[in-house]
Amino acid sequence: MTSSKKIAVVTGASSGIGSVYADRLAQRGYDLLLVARRGDRLQNLAAKLEQTYGIKAETRVADLEKETDLAGLEAVLAANPAISLLVNNAGIARLSPVTEAPVKDSLSQIALNITALTRLTHAVLPAFKARNEGVIINIASVLAVHAFPVSSVYSGTKAFVLNFSRGLQQELANTGIRVQVVLPAATATELWDTAGMPLTAFPEEAVMTTEHLVDAALAGFDQGELVTWPSLADAGHWDRYDAHRSDLFAATQTGKSAPRLAIPS
Numbered sequence: 001m002t003s004s005k006k007i008a009v010v011t012g013a014s015s016g017i018g019s020v021y022a023d024r025l026a027q028r029g030y031d032l033l034l035v036a037r038r039g040d041r042l043q044n045l046a047a048k049l050e051q052t053y054g055i056k057a058e059t060r061v062a063d064l065e066k067e068t069d070l071a072g073l074e075a076v077l078a079a080n081p082a083i084s085l086l087v088n089n090a091g092i093a094r095l096s097p098v099t100e101a102p103v104k105d106s107l108s109q110i111a112l113n114i115t116a117l118t119r120l121t122h123a124v125l126p127a128f129k130a131r132n133e134g135v136i137i138n139i140a141s142v143l144a145v146h147a148f149p150v151s152s153v154y155s156g157t158k159a160f161v162l163n164f165s166r167g168l169q170q171e172l173a174n175t176g177i178r179v180q181v182v183l184p185a186a187t188a189t190e191l192w193d194t195a196g197m198p199l200t201a202f203p204e205e206a207v208m209t210t211e212h213l214v215d216a217a218l219a220g221f222d223q224g225e226l227v228t229w230p231s232l233a234d235a236g237h238w239d240r241y242d243a244h245r246s247d248l249f250a251a252t253q254t255g256k257s258a259p260r261l262a263i264p265s
Ligand SMILES: NC(=O)C1=CN([C@@H]2O[C@H](COP(=O)(O)OP(=O)(O)OC[C@H]3O[C@@H](n4cnc5c(N)ncnc54)[C@H](OP(=O)(O)O)[C@@H]3O)[C@@H](O)[C@H]2O)C=CC1
Pocket: 011, 012, 013, 014, 015, 016, 017, 018, 035, 036, 037, 038, 039, 062, 063, 064, 065, 089, 090, 091, 092, 093, 112, 139, 140, 141, 142, 183, 184, 185, 186, 187, 188, 189, 190, 191, 192
């Protein structure tokens, strides 16, 4: 893709949250590289966004669980200096007790939610560092900090996204590269068609629309938030949680057994 403008890459742009990110980033003037498996959907969206916003949108069909497709996309991201923003959005949920789920479901979630996100981040970072500029938006989930009996693996993958992003933010703190992690609660998307539990399991008032979700996440980005909880009214919840987490970590640095665990002599 040749472009005089900045290019935003959105993985999982063929539906749900990713398709709204594509729309909003096009509205902000970015050219786009849209990635997913369903090429027809990507092409329809690209054509619509080109017409609506006068930007250039290319598509790339890729199954990010597959080595050849992932390696191909890594090469594209590493080679194109116009790429300045990556939304690591593609993800799946397979909500089921581990004892009842085939191991391939666990591995699929790990491959897409963790491995692909990590590799694509590695792919863009050298050029971002060389230019001292770039944006990475990682889509985690409120389940990054909460596990249900059916979400062991999914919650684990999203906890990875949160901690990976938090570490990167510290690593890149003195650079021009920004990493935002977004933690959506239940959002009305096709994810629920294959998640193993229906969206109707949530009370209607607990479910966000994709438009509200992405607009709130981008408002958080514009306000300089590094960790954005789009549905959380009181941001102080996160500040208190994070301060407590930090205190907990510091309190573990004692070098000796906790008195309650000490073996009586
Ligand atoms: N919906 C919700 O309640 C919440 C969602 N999230 C997260 O939001 C992100 C987006 O999900 P959401 O919009 O809800 O779900 P959707 O199912 O609507 O979108 C998922 C996107 O990922 C793509 N995708 C799935 N598998 C692959 C694959 N193997 N290779 C490449 N692309 C793939 C899909 O496209 P295609 O099938 O064409 O490949 C689709 O574009 C995910 O990371 C999810 O975990 C977080 C919290 C809540």
